[in-house]
Amino acid sequence: MPATLTSTLTISALTQLVEALDLSSRRNDQNYSKSWSLASGVGANQADKIFHDQRTIAASGTDSLDLAGVLTDVFGATITFARIKAVIVVAASGNINNVNVTRPASNGVPLFLAPGAGIPVRPGGAFMWVAPDATGVVVTGATGDLLDIVNSAGSTSVTFDIIVIGASA
Numbered sequence: 124m125p126a127t128l129t130s131t132l133t134i135s136a137l138t139q140l141v142e143a144l145d146l147s148s149r150r151n152d153q154n155y156s157k158s159w160s161l162a163s164g165v166g167a168n169q170a171d172k173i174f175h176d177q178r179t180i181a182a183s184g185t186d187s188l189d190l191a192g193v194l195t196d197v198f199g200a201t202i203t204f205a206r207i208k209a210v211i212v213v214a215a216s217g218n219i220n221n222v223n224v225t226r227p228a229s230n231g232v233p234l235f236l237a238p239g240a241g242i243p244v245r246p247g248g249a250f251m252w253v254a255p256d257a258t259g260v261v262v263t264g265a266t267g268d269l270l271d272i273v274n275s276a277g278s279t280s281v282t283f284d285i286i287v288i289g290a291s292a
Contacts, residue, residue: 126198127163128171130288132209132253159255161208165290167257170208172196175286180222183277190232190287191268204268206259207289209252210234212272215282216247221275222283224250230269232262243275244283259289 135156142149161170174194180186188194190204214222225241226234234252235241244250254260262268274281 128161128173128288129163130161130170130173130209131158132161132211132251132288133158134251159209159253161255161288165205165292168255170288170290172202172204172289172291173286174202175284177282177284178272179280179282180272180274181280182220182274184274184280186272187227188270188272188285188287189268190262190270190289191264203264203291204262204287204289205292206261207232207234207287208254208259209286209288210270211249211251211284211286212244213249213284214244214246215284218246218281218283219276219279220281221245222281223271223273223275225271225273227269227271230266232260232267232270234260234270241271241273262289 138153140151161168163171178186192201192203194202196202212224221243223241223243228238231238242250
């Protein structure tokens with residue numbers, strides 16, 4: 124029997140803005156939350172593949188993740204993403220350097236608009252991208268299948284957690 128994957132991805136922000144006045148105060152509370160549920164499958168609001176790991180990159184190093192047939196899941200099976208639906212990267216708070224999530228100039232999965240583009244994840248910070256539609260981002264073996272995680276400096280190693288959720292077709 125094939126494995127099934129269900130996922131719920133959530134972001135939330137609880138904020139409180141308070142301003143002291145002469146004899147009282149005024150306050151604004153915000154509770155913002157957005158969730159995406161992905162059932163098992165390959166269509167809209169579905170995913171059937173997941174890769175997750177905690178990884179460390181040496182000073183000035185790059186961890187080039189090949190999303191088409193190189194990574195393995197927690198059961199040891201090779202993962203081949205045809206589409207990705209979510210990427211989460213969390214940088215360890217003890218890092219000194221940023222963890223840069225990038226689309227390499229050559230063979231990069233088109234998560235970002237241009238080859239070489241990316242986003243820095245500062246120590247203790249996070250990056251989350253979600254596309255629950257049927258398309259997501261297409262992964263094309265050998266020409267558009269790499270996601271690079273880069274240590275931004277040469278002084279120390281960095282540690283990060285990564286989750287990639289996607290579909291096999």
